[in-house]
Amino acid sequence: MSSRRPHPAWAPWLFLAPFLLFFAAFGAWPLVRSFVLAFEQTFGPRTTVYVGTLNFRFLFHDPLFWAAVRNTTVFTIGTLVVQVPVALALALLLNRPDLRGRSLFRLIFFSPTIVGSIFVGVIFSLLLEKRTGLVNTLLHAAFHSWNPDFPWVDGFVMPSLLMASLWLSVGFNMSYLLAALQNVPADQLDAAAIDGANAWQRFRHVTLPAIQPVIGILVLLTVVGALQLFDLPFILYADSFGNGPNNAALSIVTYLYQTGFRSGDLGYASAIGWILTIALVLIALGYRWLTRGEDAAA
Amino acid sequence: MKSFFAGFVRTLSPGIALVLGLGIISAVIVALLPLQPRGGIQIWLGDGNHANLYRALAPEWNSRHPDLPLTVSLISGPALQSRMLSGFYSGTPLPDLIEVERGQIGQVFAGPLKDVGFVDLTDLLARDGLKDEIDPASYSPWTSRGRIFGLPRGAHPVMLAYRSDLVEAAGIDVRRIETWDDYFRLMRPLLQDLDGDGYIDRYPLTISLTNASFSEIFLIQGGGGYFDGMGNPLLNSDANVRIVARLATWYAGPGRVIGDINMYTGAGLRLLREGYAVAIPSADWYVGNYPVTLPSLAGKIKLMPLPAWERGGRRTSANGGTMIGVTKASKHPEIAWELAKFLYFSPVIARQLYDLTHIVSPVKSTWSASYYDRPEPYFCGQPVGRLLQRAIPDIPPRPSSPYLSSAVQLVNSVITQLMAITDRQGYVRPEQAAGDARRLLDEAQHTLLDQIHRNVFQASPSP
């Protein structure tokens, strides 16, 4: 110990300084401020009035907020149910050792993620158009009872969003799972095969437990991402500022944006933001609690 | 030092080097590229026709005001609204004059009266003796708490533009139509399934069902609306209940008679051409669109007054429109006001605007102009301008409020829900839908009042 040359005391601070400076200005301070703002009402950043818990009290019987919560929850559940199995299926297909062109397929499935949610939104808004959109034309060709007018009623909003979001993110999730699948210990699989287990049993008893932590992380990431849905509905339903027909596309973050930046009420927007944050923190804590045994076992 | 950099460069993979290089080069280019200098008098607007018109006037203006040349910027709707609001809220750059659409004006009035980003024109109009020159109903969308904040581009009367070839071929005489009941009764033969696929391909009337401003046409025509003259919401008035119940049975259910097209897209216009749409309630600015976007329908379109809600009732309504306002951020408010007056009161410009867009000026002294009587070949020889102008005095006022966008959204939501109920229950007569209509409108009114009471910046509307 004594032969080690200690570093000068200023050294760590030198390296941390840029980060801490900008984090304090644009991360920590706004965080503190957002807490205060949640108890104020504003008309733009210039005009603020303290209103106590009025924002939160109003939030609890604000029909638009609850519509947003409902929509966002449905979207999150829908995403989980659709994306994770599809991603797993694709990863399993790509995992076969005798597959040629794996890189190419992976590239193809990953490409929508690279495109980004904005451009996916723009592309899908055209694909979903009445009569001239590809989706409607294909459906009408396949099912003659499908009205090519694609009535923009609330019932079709969620499927549209889920479709666009699936296309956008399935490659990303699939890559995670593929990497995990390729880390499954081969010797365990061999041992199971020698013991006479068939493919399904091998999957269920060796593969699945081995990739369970990654599935867990994927579920967490998907839920966290889905709860913060904004880009897709904002672009797809830009005419109604992201509301969609009968507010069926309104998500929590969209409502926050409308309140803060169209109506100028940064206070109410902060209140909404904190409700969302509390939900996310609870989910993260729940995840930590559920996976608490894993670190010990691994 | 040299070895320092050499060591650092060795760190870089090709990818990192690429991004680093891009960053340096592009940052240098951006820093060197000057942004367009902004000086003189600036106008922001969202309508291409207006932009062309005002730009053509720039040389004349510039010769009179060489130190303040005119710059006209055409900006898309959402971008215009976002920049305008950002400027009002946060002091980001604003022009001297902004043309705002009816749908965008609500947010501007949402805060304290003193914080409205436009200059209060009420006293200026009185000072210059101009207030009574303009048809009074046209001021209503741009007025908040009794103060006028913008000059109206038009009164925007609404008439029914219809496919005269189809209607006359079916032997229907539109002069016998007085009320909406007459209309849908006589136009029944034009509700057709043309290709036998079980879906109706032709409707006697079509609008954009999801665009709330069309329902507003019906509401204010029939004596309903969103707010009274004092700014109090009256979403659940008896008139509204009656009208909304009727609309639900027109838009949905087995007795559906109104089709849905998006009037602002190429796809929608194609449907007009194909004859899916027989008639569309059209404000003067929309009437101006037909010759430009559907030249193939020349000689096949005519105008008729809107059918009334009851015998002797109002036969027109209002829809859309823009105003021009002077921003408080302007460095030359008096000159900007002069320009606004020039653009909006000049008879020469009124005529050019009419020729370009069919918008009829709300300035009363221009109404006797002879060019309104000109027969138009596109519209089968009808004197379109005269027809529109005669409808103006009949236009109902459209009171604005800081809560206009909320009110519009709420009522639109009610209508959509009522449509779903109508479909499910198979309602055909308005009386069947009236109960649900009243219930939903009561909820909407309650929600809106909640919002109003929450806002600490507004003085509560008088009871």
Added chain:
Amino acid sequence: MTPAASRSPGVARTARWIVLGLLLVFSTLTLLPFLWMVCASIKTPEDYYTHQFLPTGGGFLGIAWDRLTLNNFVRLFREQPVARAILNSVMLSSVCSVLATLCCAAGGYGLSKFVFPGRRLITNGILAAVVLPPVLVLGPAFETLYHLGLLDTYAGLILPTVAPAFGLYLFRQAMINSVPGEIIESARIDGCGEIRIFFQIVLPLVRPMLGAFLIITFLGTWNNFLSPQIILQNPERQPLSVAIFHLRGLYGADYGMIMAATLISIAPVMALFLYLQREFISGLTSGAVKG
């Protein structure tokens, strides 16, 4: 993964064809929107309404090649400030990613390789911040920029992205995993200055993370829509993501041009992705799989 001994060759071959078939089906579905977009961008407006993909006609393969046009692209560059938007996007993405990478690398180094008072507090604080949704601080950050006079400036958009908590977390992990303390110690003994140690010894050791984070941030900034929309008002400063969105508003019916613009927006990033595939995917997935 699957021991070959447990199956007969016939079954194995059938299985392989089924897998390949399924993959081809899914690949086609995935590529369909791209194909549609490319076709839409080279069609005339009339053809757009009448044909879903390429206009049929008398040419090779039954396609009317002569009716395809590059006019949408030409009009795009002539009538819209697309070139400027591209420049803005490139500038913002590269500058943000370089600055953020440097800042987080330095911060991660400082946090993990030194011992100093307050280290645990800072570490826990920043790790906790990773959980928070960015949208929470959107409003107050906007307010802060307003008070600093940075609204409608590039700096106002770049500076808030320079210190993401997630980046610090990633680099701290990378430093812990890949940089042994002994190397730093011996460099100090040899008389190297602290800064030289960082640039010449430490950074090369975390090169994979450097590349991965650089690219993640580049992609994130390129596709970012919300912040530029709120912070930048002058259209000359706006990146492609916002420019395309506003194109839809102004030219709602000009689908060909909109798709041409979208194609131009995603082409550079696609190209970058193809060039740096491995770094992309490993970077995006590294946080979870390797922990």
